[in-house]
Amino acid sequence: MIEFIFLLPIATGLTALVLPVNLGRILLLITALLHLQLTIMTWLGKLSPAFTNYFNSTPEGLLILTVTSFIFVCISVYSYSYMQETEMGNKPVFICCMLLFLGTMSMVTLSDHPIVLWIAIEATTLVSAPLIFIHRSKESLEATWKYVLICSVGIALALLGYFFITLAMDIGNIDAPMTFSSLNTVASQLDPLWLKVGFVFVVIGFGTKMGLAPMHTWLPDAHSQAPSPASALLSGALLNCAFLGIYKTHVLMSVAGLGEFSSNILIGFGLLSMLVGAIFIIGQPDYKRMLAYSSIKNMGIIAFGVGVGGFALYGAFLHIIHHSLLKSSLFLSAGNILLGFGTKQVQRIGGIINHLPRTFISFFAGFIGISGLPPFGMFISEVVIIIGAFQEHRYLSVTFFLLALTLVGAGIGRIFMSMSYGETTDKLEVEETTLRLLPSYALLLASVGLCIWMPDIVYTTILNSIKIIGGTIHG
């Protein structure tokens, strides 16, 4: 039963509510490892879906599930130590919501029915809201309120979009089960007008959740106010899940012969998000917000890559993997810095290299990676997307793309330099510990490792996810 992958974390999450905190922390670790094991079993084909009308393992879903599962293992190790060091409103709720969050995100990756996908994505919003609110400050309240309201309204529009797609089915007189896999086989019979309208609503709806500009306004607030393990999960895993909703609908559009329409919409949103992210990074006074805007920019890159298609589509999938690894590593390092210095203001932090030397290594490596420099994977994925865009003759878009990348590099670089070196400040509040460093190292190493040697099975899975809409690696 493939459904165990999301039922397990949901069950253990609810159990954690009644357990003492110390047991709950161990349960978090165990569940994370079991989840990874179940994910690997799915790769090996040991699990098959029990409710094929609702759930199925698709290559793209499996890829995002694996990334989520791996990140969650690292984050659970980090949380184990993090929860000892910090004051939280309610620790059992934190553990419970982390596990439920994992469960609902796994459900997103496995669902095949559009409305079930919608339910799962809305559920991720609801279970992650208490995570943002866990510190109970006025700022976190505001962030949570914006997050819940903006995302709920946005996602409601996606539901409307799926109703329109159902209407497109009715007009085309299609009598097939309403799953993405069966819709793809009869896509040409769908009514094109309503399919287009549906797609626009789905992009606006899930784009809100994915952080595409101009619907991104909740994202910097939520990511900066959430505790660092939760920010890492929000940025590294949740945004991918929302992307999956858009991608599956995009595939449906392409199979129905409306690929050009949906591609252009994705390219437009992608470029806009990249520019917005880049502009707000420059001169950003808060380093967690800076990382959040960098996520917006990277989601823009992914949307752009998918929109361009062909070779760039392959780059977009690489970018998803490497962005998740690097960004969650960076958020975890930022968590160490926040614990150490007790502030999110760039100006009040200096001399990380002296105070937190081991965090400095992961922070700096993350900076190299997120700026798109070798040896980290984002270098490869960005180059692939640029080459892909040249092959599709989108010269103007590439110009914007490069402009945004340069701006981001400059903006991030200035912030990192002033934080890493600069003047030394007061005494540290919390020292760094090995348990809170290993996860960020592991994530960074995974990104480097995937550049040097990508297992054949990952390679073929990416190809399987993109070949239906003409993605290749041969240009």
Place this chain on the structure above:
Amino acid sequence: MSNITECILVFILLSVLVSLGSTRLIALVKIMALQGIMVSLTPLFLKGHESLGSGAIIFFQLMILIKGLLIPGLLFMAVKRIAIKRDIEPFIGYHASILAGLAMLIFSVFITSHLRLSLPAGHDMVLITAITTMAAGFFLMMARSKAITQVIGYLMLENGIYLIGTALTKHSHTLYVVEFGVLLDLLVGVMIMGIILHNINSAFDDVDTTLLRRLKD
């Protein structure tokens, strides 16, 4: 059956207009309860839905329970706890809001007649009501400053979307399990919003969203 359907739709439209003009929050919650029940009843009286299985009957009962009783109950508790009676100082005044509501109604009639959809008889009225309800929900969220009115606006938007779902699609591929999931999400959503509302109230001594201006670039 179309007479009953039309009566229900008129009730929904009236509830939308009254909610746009109502100043007292308790009254607003009561209107939402009525609207929730009416919206859940609509599909029962639409043509083509006569052959209802036992699963469907249980589903509609649950839906009336959740939309008509549980969610308004949660809202009612929230209003009682935060102890505000009315939403004074709206961004857009009450009379202007009602006028805007009428404009939305005309606009949705205009859209529906221009779409030229091949809808079954009676369903175009549902579509008109649905679009008006959705637009009014958006309007409430933007035109009122209290956080609780924004939750009510969100609920109204959901009601409109649900009506569009019933008006436009045949029920042959609707699976009640799936719709129940949507409903459950809505319920939990309102519950979480209620908890945040309570916290906003105790942190800021008010639920005015204009106070939520701390985070910005």
